[in-house]
Amino acid sequence: MSSNALPGGRAASAPILGHEIEPTVFEMSVAGRSAYQLRTTGVPATPLDELVPAAHLNPEVVALAEVSERDLVAHYTRLTHRQFSVDLGAYPLGSCTMKYNPKFCDAVAADPGLNSVHPGAPAELTQGWLELLVTLEEKLCAVTGMAAATLQPSAGAAGELTGLLLMRAFHNANGDPRSRVLIPDSAHGTNPASVTLGGYEVTTIPSNDRGLVDLAALKAALGPDVAGIMLTNPNTVGLFEEEITEIAAAVHDAGGLLYYDGANLNAILGVVRPGDMGFDIVHMNLHKTFATPHGGGGPGAGPVAVSARLAQFLPGPKATRVEKDWYDWVKPAKSIGRVHAWHGNAMVLARALAYIEVHGGDGLTRVAQRAVLNANWLRSRLSATLPAAYDRVCMHECVLTAAPLKAKYGVRGLDVAKGLLEEGFHSPTVYFPLIVDEALMFEPTETESLQTLEALAEAIERIEKRASNDPESLHRAPQTTPVSRVDEARAARHLIPTEDAASR
């Protein structure tokens, strides 16, 4: 943007594409402007220091941006136009379930009857909210085949930690504290982190050449010090652990518990239940499967459902049906205590219940069936360009490899992902799971049409052609986006979280 001839802030109009850097609100600031208007009233003005004790007043004036509502709206609208989003187009970011979320769920969460209630309001004034929470708990238990659930955790990783604390409470209550938790080498990075935070040691179990848990290695690792196993099913390679009932029997025989990382629940909704597979603890990412987008830094919800023998340890107090039509806050007998302020991210919970109610059991089953169908269609359609890491039927996502493109043209998975941005698609997840060379993990989700999947496949074929003709151009991609290729390693290693980062 060219600088203004007039003194003061920058203009509200600026190109939304190209290489222009969006000014910060501070650069747009002009002393005396404000984004609000207060009506003049007959109420006499009272100086602030008469209302607030001196000890609570900041002696220095805080330098806030002074911008008009008009400029502020232009600024944020321009920023949203420079982003990719689930509302804008296909977002096949594997392991994240970035599906389109129905707008009616937003409408439910925006209902003033729900969003204007203070979380500290007493139970007799909030029966509607309590009923909503209890109903959601019941639905999530029905989906997972579990007995009870906490809705407090605010993300998948928070659910994992809660689950491990429940595992610990269970073993301690039995006078049998244990020290190790088993995790397959394909696991999501949050799993070992949560095990460590939960005070356990990680024992890694290798995958076999079919991308599944190596059962013999698992059995060899079991012992009286094993508290349990954390498994993702379908696993992070997008494959269903076919020997799950045998795994469950072996872990239970050794006195351990089975933890189900249900972040990939989109694949199995209404088809198979973790409880029926033998799991004792399940976390769900409502912000993936149930109408809230994952990522983007917004609030999430990672409820944890458990089998009957673990229900007394759940966080609390929790919304509970105490009589036929009456609800209250009740703390489970041996509760591990709170894991979140108030009742969790309540609006995400309201959206999830709306999503479940509107789909119904048959609708949820169709979600999973279409998610799996779409991933397999894409895997099969792309087999000549990006072969699957494991040539088998996959679940809701497929892990492909750019290793042949690298060998032939020196074009890596990252280059393919960046090239896709120029084609108008969000990138797949790259280099995860770690056990696959040049991994590209696509999760098309059930919300994308056959036409969109075909367009995605054609875009990847164009990228392959470009790789053979002009590999250099892919190393520089993307060139048509507001931000071109960034040095991601440098950004992670030298984080400068200040507004003047660009000048350093």
Ligand SMILES: Cc1ncc(COP(=O)(O)O)c(C=O)c1O
């Ligand atoms: C398999 C798996 N487990 C755990 C998580 C962690 O969830 P969150 O990002 O909500 O903490 C994710 C994230 O997508 C995941 O894919």
